[in-house]
Amino acid sequence: MLSVVIPTLNAAARLSLCLEALVAPAVSGLVSEVIVVDGGSDDASAAIADSFGATVLTAPPGRGGQLKKGAEAARGDWLLFLHADTVLEQGWADEVRRFISGDDKNTRAGVFTLAFDAAGLAPQLLCAGAMLRTRLFKTPYGDQGLLVSRALYDAVGGYSDMPLFEDVDIVQRIIAHENRSALHVFKSKAVTDAARYERRGYVRQAAANLWRLLRYYAGAAPEDLAKTYR
Numbered sequence: 001m002l003s004v005v006i007p008t009l010n011a012a013a014r015l016s017l018c019l020e021a022l023v024a025p026a027v028s029g030l031v032s033e034v035i036v037v038d039g040g041s042d043d044a045s046a047a048i049a050d051s052f053g054a055t056v057l058t059a060p061p062g063r064g065g066q067l068k069k070g071a072e073a074a075r076g077d078w079l080l081f082l083h084a085d086t087v088l089e090q091g092w093a094d095e096v097r098r099f100i101s102g103d104d105k106n107t108r109a110g111v112f113t114l115a116f117d118a119a120g121l122a123p124q125l126l127c128a129g130a131m132l133r134t135r136l137f138k139t140p141y142g143d144q145g146l147l148v149s150r151a152l153y154d155a156v157g158g159y160s161d162m163p164l165f166e167d168v169d170i171v172q173r174i175i176a177h178e179n180r181s182a183l184h185v186f187k188s189k190a191v192t193d194a195a196r197y198e199r200r201g202y203v204r205q206a207a208a209n210l211w212r213l214l215r216y217y218a219g220a221a222p223e224d225l226a227k228t229y230r
Helices: 012-023 045-051 063-073 092-100 121-137 150-155 166-177 195-200 202-217 222-229
Strands: 002-008 031-038 055-058 078-081 086-088 109-116 146-149 183-192
Touching: 002 012, 002 045, 002 063, 012 031, 012 045, 012 086, 031 045, 031 063, 045 055, 055 063, 063 078, 063 166, 078 150, 092 109, 092 146, 092 183, 109 121, 109 166, 121 183, 121 195, 121 202, 146 150, 146 166, 150 166, 166 183, 195 202, 202 222
Parallel strands: 002 031, 002 078, 031 055, 109 183
Antiparallel strands: 078 146, 086 183, 109 146
16 A cells, blocks of 8 residues: 655664654554665665565665655555655554545645654754745655655656755645645654754754755756755
C-alpha cells in the first residue's frame, strides 16, 4: 500500500532511528516496502538499511535524483518520501491511514509538522517559523516528509533531478496541478537532526536557508545554490 523512499549519503548516524519508526508494530499493514537510495556512502548506511529489510539502490549523489530513482522502483499506491535523519513520532501511521482513506485522497499531498531533536527556545522558534511558512506560503522542506499518491505523483511529473530545492519544486507543481488546499499538514511531528543548526547557529543557518530560497524564486540555478548549501 505505502512505499517509503529514503535518500542516503553517509547517513548511518540516524538512519536506524528513521527506519525503526517505519517498522514499529503500530505501522504493521501500512508500509509495504522501504526503499533506500544511496548516493555513494562510505559509512554503514547501506548495511543498516539492509538489516531492516529495506531494498537498497544506488544512484549518483543528489536528493532529487535519488528520490526520483526510488519512486521509479516503488510499487505502492502511495509514496512517502523521507530524509534519513528524520524520525516520525509515534501516531503518524494512524494519521496517514485516515488521510489515504479520504474521498479526496488522489488530489492532495501531506507533510508533517517540523520538530528538532534539540531542546531550547531557538529550535522551537525556528520550527514555528517553518510551519508558518508551510501554511501561508506552501513551501515545506523535505525534512517534513512528503506523502503523495502514486496517481498524483505521476500526474505532476515526479521529482526533478535537482541538487537542491527538489522539495519546493514538487510541492509547487502539486499546488499548480490542484490548488493551495492540496497540501495537508499532519499534526504528527517529523523530528529532524539539528546538528547543522547547532554547528552554525540557528539564526545564521535559518537566514542562509531563507536567502537561498529567495534566490531560487528569483531564478538562481539550483546547482549554484547547492554549492553554498554544502
